[in-house]
Amino acid sequence: MNKTRLLAVIILASILLLAPKASALTAEEIIERVDNNHYVEQARMESELVIKTDRKEMTKELIIYLAGNSALVEFTNATDKGTKYLMIEDDLWISFPDVDDPVRISNRMLEQGMAGSDFSYQDLMEQEQLLELYDFEIIDHQEYQGRASYLIEGVTKDGVNNSYYRRKLWVDQERFVYLKEELYSREGRLLRTIEAEEVEQFGKRWYVTESLIDYKLRSGSKTLFRVTGIDFEPDISEEIFSLQGLK
Amino acid sequence: MFLVRLAIRNLTRNKKRTLLVALIVAFGIAFFVMFDSLVLGLERNYYNNVIDFESGHLQLVDDNYWTTQAELPLSDLIAIDDELQQSLAQVPELKSYAPQIRFSANINNGLDELPITAVGVDGDRKKDVFKLEEHLVAGELFSADQSGAVLGENLAQLMDFEIGDYLLLVFTTQEGAFNTLEVEIVGLVNTPNPQINEHQVYIPYHKASTALNLKNKATEVILRLENNNVIKAKEFIKDNIIAGADDYGVYTWRDSAQDIVAITEVHSIENRIISSLFLLIAAVGIINVIILAALERIKEIGMMKAMGMKEEGIIKVFMIEGLGIGLIGSLLGSLMGGVGVYWLSNFGIDLTGAIDSDFGLPVIERTYGVFNPSAFTLIITFSIVISLLASIFPAYWAACKSPIDALGGTN
Numbered sequence: 001m002n003k004t005r006l007l008a009v010i011i012l013a014s015i016l017l018l019a020p021k022a023s024a025l026t027a028e029e030i031i032e033r034v035d036n037n038h039y040v041e042q043a044r045m046e047s048e049l050v051i052k053t054d055r056k057e058m059t060k061e062l063i064i065y066l067a068g069n070s071a072l073v074e075f076t077n078a079t080d081k082g083t084k085y086l087m088i089e090d091d092l093w094i095s096f097p098d099v100d101d102p103v104r105i106s107n108r109m110l111e112q113g114m115a116g117s118d119f120s121y122q123d124l125m126e127q128e129q130l131l132e133l134y135d136f137e138i139i140d141h142q143e144y145q146g147r148a149s150y151l152i153e154g155v156t157k158d159g160v161n162n163s164y165y166r167r168k169l170w171v172d173q174e175r176f177v178y179l180k181e182e183l184y185s186r187e188g189r190l191l192r193t194i195e196a197e198e199v200e201q202f203g204k205r206w207y208v209t210e211s212l213i214d215y216k217l218r219s220g221s222k223t224l225f226r227v228t229g230i231d232f233e234p235d236i237s238e239e240i241f242s243l244q245g246l247k
Numbered sequence: 248m249f250l251v252r253l254a255i256r257n258l259t260r261n262k263k264r265t266l267l268v269a270l271i272v273a274f275g276i277a278f279f280v281m282f283d284s285l286v287l288g289l290e291r292n293y294y295n296n297v298i299d300f301e302s303g304h305l306q307l308v309d310d311n312y313w314t315t316q317a318e319l320p321l322s323d324l325i326a327i328d329d330e331l332q333q334s335l336a337q338v339p340e341l342k343s344y345a346p347q348i349r350f351s352a353n354i355n356n357g358l359d360e361l362p363i364t365a366v367g368v369d370g371d372r373k374k375d376v377f378k379l380e381e382h383l384v385a386g387e388l389f390s391a392d393q394s395g396a397v398l399g400e401n402l403a404q405l406m407d408f409e410i411g412d413y414l415l416l417v418f419t420t421q422e423g424a425f426n427t428l429e430v431e432i433v434g435l436v437n438t439p440n441p442q443i444n445e446h447q448v449y450i451p452y453h454k455a456s457t458a459l460n461l462k463n464k465a466t467e468v469i470l471r472l473e474n475n476n477v478i479k480a481k482e483f484i485k486d487n488i489i490a491g492a493d494d495y496g497v498y499t500w501r502d503s504a505q506d507i508v509a510i511t512e513v514h515s516i517e518n519r520i521i522s523s524l525f526l527l528i529a530a531v532g533i534i535n536v537i538i539l540a541a542l543e544r545i546k547e548i549g550m551m552k553a554m555g556m557k558e559e560g561i562i563k564v565f566m567i568e569g570l571g572i573g574l575i576g577s578l579l580g581s582l583m584g585g586v587g588v589y590w591l592s593n594f595g596i597d598l599t600g601a602i603d604s605d606f607g608l609p610v611i612e613r614t615y616g617v618f619n620p621s622a623f624t625l626i627i628t629f630s631i632v633i634s635l636l637a638s639i640f641p642a643y644w645a646a647c648k649s650p651i652d653a654l655g656g657t658n
Contacts (some may be wrong), residue, residue, distance in 0.1 A: 087464050106318050111353055111361060111419060122419070155379040161422045165587075187458070217417060217427075 027136035027152050032239035033176035034169070035129040042067045045122050046221045047227045051117050054220035060100050060115060065234070069127060070241040080115070087125050096247040102246045118192065118215035118223035122163050130154065141173075144180060145196075148173040164191070175199060175206040190216050195223070202232065250560060254567035257540060264539070265572060268532035272576025272630050275525025279626045280584035284591050284616035288599070292614055294504060296440040302478050302630040303345075303469035307335075308327035310496040312466060319351045319364065319450045321421040325495065331468075333489045333619065335648065340473045343375030348455045350386060352418035354381035354398075354448060355516055356406045363402065363417055365448050367455020378470045379436050379449070386410045386434035389451055396431030399444030404436050416448065420460045420564045428458045452581075475482025477501075521534035529576065530637035533569050537638050540568065541645035548645055561646035562639075569638020573631040580630070581623060613635050 001245040004226045021118050031229040044062040045207040050057060051096035061077040082097030092110065110122040111239075134154030144221075156162045170179045181194040198210030209227040298304060300531055308316070327346045332629050335344045348367035353360040370390040374380050379397065380388055389395035396414055408414060409432070411417075416428045438444055456463065472480055477499045489495040501508065534581040542549065548561060595615040 029325070039292070107320060107351075109351075111351070111417060112426070122423075122425075158422065161424070163419070163423060163425055165424045165426075183425075186420055186424045186460070187428065189427045191417075191425055191427070217415065218360060219358055 019130055027138045027150075028131060029137070030150055030171055030207070031134075031136050033168075034171055034178060035131055036176050037175075038208070039127075040066055040232060042232070042234060042236060044231045044236065045227050046229035047225060049115065049119075050224040050226065051115075051118055052222045054225065060117075065227060065236050065240060066127070067236055068240075071127065072240050072245075073124070076116075084246055085114075085121075085124065086134065086241065086243070088241060090125065091123055092125060093243065093246060100247070112216070113215050118213040118218075118221060119225075120163075123146065123192075126163055133157065133160055134167065137187070139168075140168065145172040147179060149179055156190045172199070172206075175201075177206045177208050183225070192216060198226075202230065205232070250563050251567055254564050254571060255618065257544070257564070258568055258571050261540075264536055266647035268529060269576035269579060271525065271532050271573050272289040272468070272573060273578075273580035275522050275529060275534065276577060276580025276626050276630055277583035277587055278525060279522035280580075280619070280622050281587040281591060281616070283619055283622040284588045285596070285614065286511055286515060286518065287619055288591065288595075288614045291617060293501065293507050296438075297504045297507070298500045300438055300440045302498075302500045303376050304472040304475065305480055305484070305502075307468040307470065307489070308466070308498065309494050311494065313496060313498060316349075316466075319349055319466075320459070321365070321459060321466070323348060323456070323494070323519045324355075324449060324466055326423065326466070327463050327465050327467055331488070335468065335470070337487070338470060338472075339483055340476055340480060342471040344468055344470045344615045345371055345372035345376040346468050348419055348452065348459065348461065349466045350455070351457060351565045352416040352448070353413040354402070354406060355417055356408065359406070360417065361406065363446050363448055365418065365450060367450055367452045367454065367459075369452045372406065373449065376469050379438070380440040382424050382436045384435050387406045388433070388434050389449075391632060392431070394430060394451060394454060396430040396435060397434035397449040399447060400435045400437040401441075401444040401640060402448070405445075408432055414448070416450070416458075418459070419636065420458070422460065426458055427595075428454065430454070432584050433573050455463065460525050467515065495513075498626055524625065526633050529630070530633050533572055533634055533637040534641050536572065536643035537565050537569060538644070540555065541565065541641055545645075545648065548648055549651070550551075552648075558646040564636060565642030565645055566638045569584040569642070570631065573634025576634070577627045577630050581627060584623065588616050588618055592618055 024244060025031065031089060043064070045066070047062055047064060049060040054160045060075055065074075065200060067074040067200060069087075069089050071085075071087040075081060075083040076140055084095045084102075085091045086095070086102065092105040092149070093102040094105055105121060107111055111120055112119050113119065114124055117179070135157050136152050136154045136228070138150055138195070139153050140151040146197075149172055154167050154169070156165050164183040166184040166188070168182040168184075169179075170177050174241045177195055177199050178194070179196050181192075182190055183192040183194070185191050193214045193216065195212045196208040196210070197212055198208070199206055200209045201207075207227075209230070211220045212223050213223045213225060215221065215223075307325060309325060311323040312320065315323070323514075325346070336342070338344070350365050350367075352361045352363055352365040356358050370378075370393060371386060374388060384400050386397075396528055398408075398414070403409070406414070412432050413429050414432055416427075416430065418426060420426050428450070436443065452465075455461075456465075470480065470484075481499060484497045489497065521634055551561065592615055595613040598614050
């Protein structure tokens with residue numbers, strides 16, 4: 001009888017101890033949910049890029065069209081009106097209103113800040129799902145911005161070409177959006193941080209609509225990216241993702 | 248001989264007019280030889296810059312890389328193995344060779360960034376392949392087993408760097424991942440090549456290779472020869488080193504300087520056009536002088552014809568006069584041009600301010616002229632022929648005058 005009771009206690013204790021672990025999400029499952037929220041197959045975004053330096057603050061307004069591996073960025077603020085960036089796969093073009101033909105941005109320019117912001121052109125070109133790029137691991141549970149979050153680290157998968165070799169994400173445990181991201185070089189130096197300033201719900205999807213990007217290698221400069229309007233099911237003509245469409 | 252003496256006498260009748268037209272010819276000649284000397288000097292400077300700081304005498308590269316090298320890609324690289332290195336050591340008249348990795352990077356001082364070209368090169372070989380050591384203005388060049396960075400003095404000033412400071416290079420690896428490299432500045436150079444001074448940072452080859460994850464591959468191998476006999480070395484490499492490698496090619500420094508070859512050719516054409524304009528003006532002047540001489544001596548011509556001188560003789564007199572003006576102009580032009588070329592060759596001219604805007608040749612050192620005898624021969628011959636040709640028509644016009652009309656004074 002004692003043996004039976006002991007066995008029952010052990011089984012019960014095991015269930016109690018193991019049950020939460022069995023139901024806890026793995027790093028991959030968490031990132032999959034983040035991807036479900038953050039990755040957009042197709043979208044039209046109206047947004048603002050606020051570039052803040054020690055000396056001045058510039059606001060650029062832009063409309064972004066996304067579809068698969070293609071993206072078109074069209075500036076609409078008075079100073080840059082008509083300037084467009086077109087990305088198709090790994091190639092990036094820029095067109096100016098006064099210039100007839102678009103100019104291909106040389107590969108050697110992709111590391112430069114886009115329009116003077118803390119984004120690089122290369123950042124603009126990264127549109128893959130995180131799960132395809134990194135092997136993830138939960139390294140801690142922390143409170144960030146007053147919200148319970150998973151601290152997850154991703155290291156680039158073998159054979160994958162990717163801008164940031166390592167990244168850390170603080171993922172909101174309830175909404176599955178990143179609250180903060182740290183992006184590291186291959187050598188391990190922190191290059192950029194992205195902090196979510198505003199998160200909004202669109203149907204079932206939570207989406208970061210305001211984020212602050214800080215290029216850590218240049219002091220006195222930060223860039224706020226604010227989505228002022230987003231349509232996840234836009235009717236986008238394929239023609240806009242062509243060089244003809246840029247003219 | 249009589250005709251020659253007569254022509255000389257006629258030329259000396261109106262010395263000022265003769266001298267004036269000869270001076271126009273002289274200016275054309277002087278301008279041509281001096282400009283030619285300057286362009287050759289600039290060309291020599293630039294070619295030396297290419298050889299001494301960019302391409303060496305020969306470059307061994309992948310053919311695909313050669314066509315896209317302006318973008319500094321990290322694809323289509325040369326595998327540096329022992330076999331290749333042993334073969335390269337056999338190249339005739341080789342002074343040294345150096346595998347090199349050129350890649351685009353941002354130089355960062357914590358406050359700001361600038362796009363530059365970073366060059367990973369073996370520290371010891373660099374001294375033999377490039378002439379950086381003699382243009383060192385502070386610090387030293389790193390050796391093969393050392394770390395450190397060498398950059399242009401101008402770039403260092405722009406980024407507020409000094410010897411001993413650490414610079415940060417930000418770049419992307421072959422796989423497209425951002426990477427950084429922090430290196431201590433050990434040397435500053437001030438070369439005649441503005442590209443080196445303003446846009447280039449040298450770091451050790453092994454550091455670049457590791458940071459870019461290139462696994463012992465280089466973007467190119469630079470070869471420096473004991474002399475400029477590139478053909479022999481090029482043929483040797485083609486036949487013995489890359490014969491089995493279809494993708495590899497060997498290119499001379501002249502191939503690297505194609506743009507400049509084109510620019511100097513344009514300058515040469517410009518020079519010829521401007522000189523031709525001078526000579527055209529001189530030709531009009533000569534025609535004018537001969538016509539004036541003919542008008543002034545119309546009665547004399549009539550008398551000579553009446554005394555039995557043939558038209559052919561009269562034409563010869565006037566042609567000798569034209570030739571005389573050409574010869575005087577050539578003599579004066581050679582003297583003026585010779586003095587100018589001597590001055591350019593010995594004292595040089597500082598074209599730093601004018602080079603980018605007017606000449607398009609990236610050199611920033613004082614430019615010294617080159618004495619080019621063939622330029623003198625060419626322009627003198629051309630001037631004399633022009634002078635002779637310019638005198639034919641007015642001479643013929645004068646010779647065709649009827650003796651009666653000429654003696655009567657009608658034109």
